[in-house]
Amino acid sequence: xxxxxxxxxxxxxxxxxxxxxxxxxxxxxxxxxxxxxxxxxxxxxxxxxxxxxxxxxxxxxxxxxxxxxxxxxxxxxxxxxxxxxxxxxxxx
Amino acid sequence: xxxxxxxxxxxxxxxxxxxxxxxxxxxxxxxxxxxxxxxxxxxxxxxxxxxxxxxxxxxxxxxxxxxxxxxxxxxxxxxxxxxxxxxxxxxxxxxxxxxxxxxxxxxxxxxxxxxxxxxxxxxxxxxxxxxxxxxxxxxxxxxxxxxxxxxxxxxxxxxxxxxxxxxxxxxxxxxxxxxxxxxxxxxxxxxxxxxxxxxxxxxxxxxxxxxxxxxxxxxxxxx
Numbered sequence: 001x002x003x004x005x006x007x008x009x010x011x012x013x014x015x016x017x018x019x020x021x022x023x024x025x026x027x028x029x030x031x032x033x034x035x036x037x038x039x040x041x042x043x044x045x046x047x048x049x050x051x052x053x054x055x056x057x058x059x060x061x062x063x064x065x066x067x068x069x070x071x072x073x074x075x076x077x078x079x080x081x082x083x084x085x086x087x088x089x090x091x092x
Numbered sequence: 093x094x095x096x097x098x099x100x101x102x103x104x105x106x107x108x109x110x111x112x113x114x115x116x117x118x119x120x121x122x123x124x125x126x127x128x129x130x131x132x133x134x135x136x137x138x139x140x141x142x143x144x145x146x147x148x149x150x151x152x153x154x155x156x157x158x159x160x161x162x163x164x165x166x167x168x169x170x171x172x173x174x175x176x177x178x179x180x181x182x183x184x185x186x187x188x189x190x191x192x193x194x195x196x197x198x199x200x201x202x203x204x205x206x207x208x209x210x211x212x213x214x215x216x217x218x219x220x221x222x223x224x225x226x227x228x229x230x231x232x233x234x235x236x237x238x239x240x241x242x243x244x245x246x247x248x249x250x251x252x253x254x255x256x257x258x259x260x261x262x263x264x265x266x267x268x269x270x271x272x273x274x275x276x277x278x279x280x281x282x283x284x285x286x287x288x289x290x291x292x293x294x295x296x297x298x299x300x301x302x303x304x305x306x307x308x309x310x311x312x313x314x315x
Contacts, residue, residue, distance in 0.1 A: 021272075021284060021285060021288065021289075022285075022288045022289065022290075023289070023290065023291075024284075024289040024290070024291050024293050040236060045289075045290050045291055046290070047290045048233040048234065048236070048239050048242055049131050049229075049233045049242045049290055050288070050289075050290040051232060051233060051235060051236050052228075052229040052230070052232035052233045052235075052242075053229065053285075053288035053289075053290075055232060055235075056225070056228075056229055056232075056288075057285075057288065060274065061272075068231075068232065068235060071232070071235040071236055072235070072236055073236045076236060
């Protein structure tokens with residue numbers, strides 16, 4: 001088992017890798033995302049099945065568990081919102 | 093350049109005639125592909141076809157089954173049961189055995205939940221997954237304002253059976269996964285998890301690696 005990432009920078013890197021993998025985006029484009037980059041509702045690749053894939057991959061790679069009631073459009077609205085969600089999960 | 097022989101054939105499925113796509117000449121060793129389930133099936137079809145074309149060039153003959161209620165099937169998904177799908181896979185394997193030789197079964201993802209009852213000379217599973225994980229992904233597609241079960245409407249009985257399904261023990265079996273997957277496997281290959289991608293994609297490098305692994309395993313399972 002991999003240990004849970006404890007470094008904020010590593011969470012950032014993992015989130016970018018998962019977005020590139022799940023949405024099939026160019027890693028260079030994902031590397032340029034900042035906190036305000038809109039995601040859900042803004043990227044055509046981010047459809048309802050991609051939500052499921054994104055959550056499952058984040059759980060596996062970050063060693064976290066996401067409850068269904070925590071999932072809504074707001075926590076995926078921007079890259080910053082999703083990053084904050086993932087970091088808070090790891091701190092718990 | 094003309095590619096390997098391509099044919100569409102029917103076999104008697106659980107609830108009527110269903111389709112098989114064949115790539116290759118039936119004289120070669122037979123491999124029956126069991127697809128991933130629901131949306132993952134669409135997302136991995138190009139990969140499967142790419143693998144089948146490569147294997148045909150290596151002398152193998154490959155069939156890909158359309159489960160009842162999916163692909164070209166005339167059945168409604170809502171009328172299909174889990175046992176119907178298992179029956180479809182077993183019937184497809186029997187059909188291949190009559191047309192050519194007893195097949196090796198190559199299952200992708202959730203296809204590995206349906207492949208154990210078939211008469212086969214061996215099994216090969218790519219990124220096999222528990223049914224509960226697939227059911228959870230499908231339910232999650234309804235979160236954040238999306239469409240529940242990504243718009244698929246299987247019967248409640250099929251959903252319940254999927255939820256409870258796990259890959260069954262078979263032999264001889266080889267399990268192959270992506271290197272990003274932490275679960276145990278006989279081999280790990282580099283490549284993208286195409287079944288997670290919303291845009292249908294393909295990976296030539298992954299298709300090449302899968303075909304090489306499957307070709308080698310098929311030759312070991314000479315039956």
